[in-house]
Amino acid sequence: MTISIEEIRKDFPILDSGIIYMDSAATSLTPEPVLNAVQEYYRNYNANVGRGVHRLTQIASQKYEDAHRKVAKFIGAKPQEIIFTKNTTEGINIVASGIGLKKGDKVVFSLWEHHSNLLPWIRAKNKFGVELEVVKPIEGKDKTRCELEVSDFEEVIDERTKIVAITHVSNALGVMLPVREISRLCRENNTLLLVDAAQSVPHMPVDVNDLGCDFLAFSGHKMLGPTGTGGLAVKEELMEEIEPLTVGGGAVEDASFVDYSLTGTYERFECGTPNIAGALGLGAAVEYLEKIGMEKVKAREEKLGKQLIEGLQEMDQIEIYGYGSEAFELGRRIGTVSFTVQGMNSNDVAIRLDREAGIIVRSGHHCCIPLMKYLGLDAEGTVRASVYLYNTEAEVERFLEVVEKIGKG
Numbered sequence: 001m002t003i004s005i006e007e008i009r010k011d012f013p014i015l016d017s018g019i020i021y022m023d024s025a026a027t028s029l030t031p032e033p034v035l036n037a038v039q040e041y042y043r044n045y046n047a048n049v050g051r052g053v054h055r056l057t058q059i060a061s062q063k064y065e066d067a068h069r070k071v072a073k074f075i076g077a078k079p080q081e082i083i084f085t086k087n088t089t090e091g092i093n094i095v096a097s098g099i100g101l102k103k104g105d106k107v108v109f110s111l112w113e114h115h116s117n118l119l120p121w122i123r124a125k126n127k128f129g130v131e132l133e134v135v136k137p138i139e140g141k142d143k144t145r146c147e148l149e150v151s152d153f154e155e156v157i158d159e160r161t162k163i164v165a166i167t168h169v170s171n172a173l174g175v176m177l178p179v180r181e182i183s184r185l186c187r188e189n190n191t192l193l194l195v196d197a198a199q200s201v202p203h204m205p206v207d208v209n210d211l212g213c214d215f216l217a218f219s220g221h222k223m224l225g226p227t228g229t230g231g232l233a234v235k236e237e238l239m240e241e242i243e244p245l246t247v248g249g250g251a252v253e254d255a256s257f258v259d260y261s262l263t264g265t266y267e268r269f270e271c272g273t274p275n276i277a278g279a280l281g282l283g284a285a286v287e288y289l290e291k292i293g294m295e296k297v298k299a300r301e302e303k304l305g306k307q308l309i310e311g312l313q314e315m316d317q318i319e320i321y322g323y324g325s326e327a328f329e330l331g332r333r334i335g336t337v338s339f340t341v342q343g344m345n346s347n348d349v350a351i352r353l354d355r356e357a358g359i360i361v362r363s364g365h366h367c368c369i370p371l372m373k374y375l376g377l378d379a380e381g382t383v384r385a386s387v388y389l390y391n392t393e394a395e396v397e398r399f400l401e402v403v404e405k406i407g408k409g
């Protein structure tokens with residue numbers, strides 16, 4: 001079934017205000033079916049889940065389980081392999097603090113990481129004495145492209161590497177790592193692989209088995225779901241190996257005054273009352289994306305992304321960071337573009353885009369201060385425009401017009 005862009009846009013009431021929303025990499029807009037799922041819970045079966053036997057808890061528990069199943073299927077995981085979290089950050093923290101890191105272990109990540117896939121590992125270094133190794137582009141290459149290839153990882157992943165924790169798509173640059181190939185290196189070295197999929201799960205078909213990762217973390221609010229929702233996929237055989245971040249009600253098989261035993265399922269990670277309405281909203285978001293089809297979402301974004309980058313490439317006063325539009329053909333880019341305007345601070349550009357044309361973009365360091373330092377942009381940061389399934393060619397055209405005008409002073 002083909003759903004037209006007009007039909008899609010009708011589902012996003014916030015667009016009626018006339019804004020041009022190009023900040024979906026930070027958080028996406030929320031369609032009516034997701035809003036309805038959240039409201040329906042509070043209006044019709046507002047009850048706790050997994051507790052008691054009354055009629056309302058039975059409905060709520062069943063819907064919560066259904067949401068688990070839908071989200072697991074969306075990323076090719078088994079229902080018992082998905083933990084609901086409050087966001088990507090929480091998912092990564094669960095792994096970093098729970099996999100039993102110890103002195104002598106090595107953790108590998110890349111220059112592209114978001115702080116959420118950096119700080120948990122720095123804390124592990126300080127706490128457990130693990131060694132950290134950062135994969136950076138080869139010296140002498142064009143710094144603005146920030147190129148990372150599988151060969152750069154080959155040199156650092158070895159038998160001491162306990163885990164490789166990498167982003168699938170850089171939120172600051174919109175460019176992709178060759179995760180499948182890196183996964184092969186991990187297998188050869190008996191190393192775990194965590195993928196920060198905050199910027200991939202919303203934008204393309206993602207399958208945990210196809211990627212070959214042990215852990216995959218993502219956020220609901222970047223994929224049309226409510227804030228405060230997310231998922232961590234964990235390979236089934238590792239589920240019981242990981243120490244949960246928190247323990248308490250809902251996660252327990254048995255307890256005494258001196259001991260407890262946790263359940264063997266994802267419930268061991270979801271103690272306390274979860275974000276039930278949010279989880280149901282996330283389930284509705286996944287259904288919404290599936291109805292359109294992730295291949296179609298990806299293709300549409302690629303079209304808009306190309307228009308965006310190629311338009312910016314034509315402007316003398318603009319510098320783009322990361323790979324150019326040719327990377328779409330290689331499957332190494334999404335419709336998120338970072339750039340600077342000569343002689344201007346990125347926040348000033350973002351303010352002008354908003355005030356003069358109602359165009360909403362992100363500016364600053366994008367929670368990637370080490371990457372910005374590498375690019376020599378720690379003071380001014382970049383402007384980041386990101387498109388999603390509700391954006392149009394006309395919006396991108398308007399964006400390019402306004403950027404050109406701003407660039408001319």
Ligand SMILES: Cc1ncc(COP(=O)(O)O)c(C=O)c1O
Pocket residue numbers: 025026087088089090114116117167169170171196198199219
């Ligand atoms: C690549 C990446 N990782 C992690 C995060 C953190 O996501 P959250 O704030 O939802 O935990 C983000 C958010 O922008 C991101 O883009």
